[in-house]
Amino acid sequence: MNDQLSLQRLLYVLRSDLMRTYRSVLLISGTAALVALVVSLFGAYDGDVEQAPLFYRIFFIAALFAWGTIATSVCFNDLHGRGTNTAFLLLPASALEKTASRLLLHTVGLIAYLLVLTTLLSFVLEGINTLWIGERRDFFSPLDGLGWSLLPHFLVTQGLFFLGAAWFRKVQFVKTIGAVIGIAIGLGLVGVAIAWIVGPMQCLNANCYQFPFLDWLGHAAPIAYFYLLPPFCWFVAWLRVSEAQVSHGI
Amino acid sequence: MVTIESLSFGYGRGALFNDLALGLTPGNIYGLLGVNGAGKSTLLKLISGLLFASGGSVRSLGHDPAKRAPSFLLDVFLLAEDAQAPSMQVADYLRAKAPFYPRFDRAAFERYLREFELPSAGNLAALSHGQQKKFLLAFGLASQARLVLLDEPTNGLDIPSKSVLRRVITEALTPDRLFVISTHQVRDLGPLMDPIVILNKGRVLLNRTLAEIGAALHMTQQSSPLAADTPNLLFSEPTVGGFWSVWRGGGDGPLDLEVLFNAIVAKPELAQSLVAANGGAA
Numbered sequence: 001m002n003d004q005l006s007l008q009r010l011l012y013v014l015r016s017d018l019m020r021t022y023r024s025v026l027l028i029s030g031t032a033a034l035v036a037l038v039v040s041l042f043g044a045y046d047g048d049v050e051q052a053p054l055f056y057r058i059f060f061i062a063a064l065f066a067w068g069t070i071a072t073s074v075c076f077n078d079l080h081g082r083g084t085n086t087a088f089l090l091l092p093a094s095a096l097e098k099t100a101s102r103l104l105l106h107t108v109g110l111i112a113y114l115l116v117l118t119t120l121l122s123f124v125l126e127g128i129n130t131l132w133i134g135e136r137r138d139f140f141s142p143l144d145g146l147g148w149s150l151l152p153h154f155l156v157t158q159g160l161f162f163l164g165a166a167w168f169r170k171v172q173f174v175k176t177i178g179a180v181i182g183i184a185i186g187l188g189l190v191g192v193a194i195a196w197i198v199g200p201m202q203c204l205n206a207n208c209y210q211f212p213f214l215d216w217l218g219h220a221a222p223i224a225y226f227y228l229l230p231p232f233c234w235f236v237a238w239l240r241v242s243e244a245q246v247s248h249g250i
Numbered sequence: 251m252v253t254i255e256s257l258s259f260g261y262g263r264g265a266l267f268n269d270l271a272l273g274l275t276p277g278n279i280y281g282l283l284g285v286n287g288a289g290k291s292t293l294l295k296l297i298s299g300l301l302f303a304s305g306g307s308v309r310s311l312g313h314d315p316a317k318r319a320p321s322f323l324l325d326v327f328l329l330a331e332d333a334q335a336p337s338m339q340v341a342d343y344l345r346a347k348a349p350f351y352p353r354f355d356r357a358a359f360e361r362y363l364r365e366f367e368l369p370s371a372g373n374l375a376a377l378s379h380g381q382q383k384k385f386l387l388a389f390g391l392a393s394q395a396r397l398v399l400l401d402e403p404t405n406g407l408d409i410p411s412k413s414v415l416r417r418v419i420t421e422a423l424t425p426d427r428l429f430v431i432s433t434h435q436v437r438d439l440g441p442l443m444d445p446i447v448i449l450n451k452g453r454v455l456l457n458r459t460l461a462e463i464g465a466a467l468h469m470t471q472q473s474s475p476l477a478a479d480t481p482n483l484l485f486s487e488p489t490v491g492g493f494w495s496v497w498r499g500g501g502d503g504p505l506d507l508e509v510l511f512n513a514i515v516a517k518p519e520l521a522q523s524l525v526a527a528n529g530g531a532a
Contacts, residue, residue: 003321012349015345015346015349016347019338019342082332083332090323090328091350092351093323094318245300
């Protein structure tokens with residue numbers, strides 16, 4: 001038996017995690033749908049039906065970032081809970097499988113779920129609009145370009161909150177935001193210091209080409225941001241889960 | 251089945267265990283006794299991999315428990331003192347957790363539920379703390395885990411459930427299974443536990459079967475106190491309606507675990523005399 005990764009065990013963990021959380025997912029979905037219904041009805045009444053897919057785009061993006069970050073930040077609550085961490089740690093699956101399950105559910109799973117939810121919601125709400133005022137907006141398309149273009153940003157954000165969920169034992173959402181702000185300020189100060197040391201502040205005039213390092217940094221930063229930061233956060237979260245002990249929950 | 255050598259562990263800077271050694275063999279229900287803070291729960295957590303030793307080695311079922319390998323975890327069940335079941339339907343819990351245990355015995359699980367008079371449907375969060383513990387115990391026993399660690403299992407259980415618990419555990423014991431019960435309730439679980447392990451101040455004072463203990467000492471009850479220099483008297487303490495006395499040499503009388511524990515903790519050299527009487531290490 002492979003003690004690190006088994007597809008069958010991963011599927012068991014996914015099912016176990018889904019069965020643990022599906023009630024709250026349905027509850028949140030219902031609440032979000034209700035809010036969308038009210039907003040949609042008022043919007044349609046105001047003759048806002050021309051604002052075609054924008055309404056659903058906003059719904060999708062807001063749900064993705066708001067729900068995604070909050071849900072991700074509490075996804076390891078059972079690891080940190082005093083009465084629940086024993087069950088989490090002793091579940092016969094590896095730390096990799098337990099981490100991967102939470103990661104998949106809060107990235108691929110959540111995105112797919114919100115695409116389906118938003119599409120179905122658009123069918124229902126526009127059906128109601130058609131019946132009520134005789135007009136309707138366009139339906140939401142799961143292939144909508146705006147939504148997909150923001151996914152890389154979501155993955156970066158999700159990665160940070162995922163790491164925060166594994167790292168912090170309590171109030172993970174707030175602490176993650178605090179940590180990100182702190183790191184951002186620190187990096188900003190480092191940047192200012194580098195600019196000060198490397199050369200005078202010509203960079204403020206966007207004339208950085210004479211400084212190869214800054215030119216290189218300009219190319220490297222997006223790569224690090226989009227391609228390195230999320231996997232790094234996921235990897236550290238996995239390490240954190242691997243070395244977790246019950247005393248962490250006390 | 252469980253081998254601990256030169257174990258050291260502590261919370262923060264204070265050392266709880268230092269050079270602790272212990273061996274536990276299958277086919278037994280060990281009673282793990284100790285005063286508050288002796289480290290009974292901590293020891294169970296070290297054996298199951300919930301805590302990591304800072305020195306020495308712990309081997310459980312041939313594994314390093316700290317690695318928490320799935321092949322090890324499917325053979326371990328720990329009922330924590332503060333165990334709580336998740337907010338799930340009974341059927342959902344079974345669907346979610348049972349597949350992880352290849353030898354899970356559904357029929358045995360349902361039998362345990364009946365024996366503990368637990369509902370076979372409904373939300374687990376609606377059960378009382380004692381009922382949740384009984385549910386988790388039923389699941390753990392049905393998982394056929396070979397290493398079963400129970401931390402104060404009778405806390406929160408009603409009187410009828412305690413006798414059911416004793417019967418269920420006795421029936422579940424097989425030659426390849428090991429139970430370790432950490433408890434202060436020796437009156438509740440005394441009839442079950444043999445051998446007895448006494449933990450005190452980071453050391454294993456005693457790890458002996460009742461037969462070995464009974465061969466080395468015996469106990470009597472008197473209505474009046476005895477002189478401290480009475481020949482062969484090892485220990486005496488007042489109890490309700492009289493005095494318990496512990497004597498050198500085997501006898502036929504019953505062993506009171508509470509008195510034995512008090513005697514060993516008050517006079518650790520008693521444990522050494524037991525070792526000398528039986529030969530070998532504590």
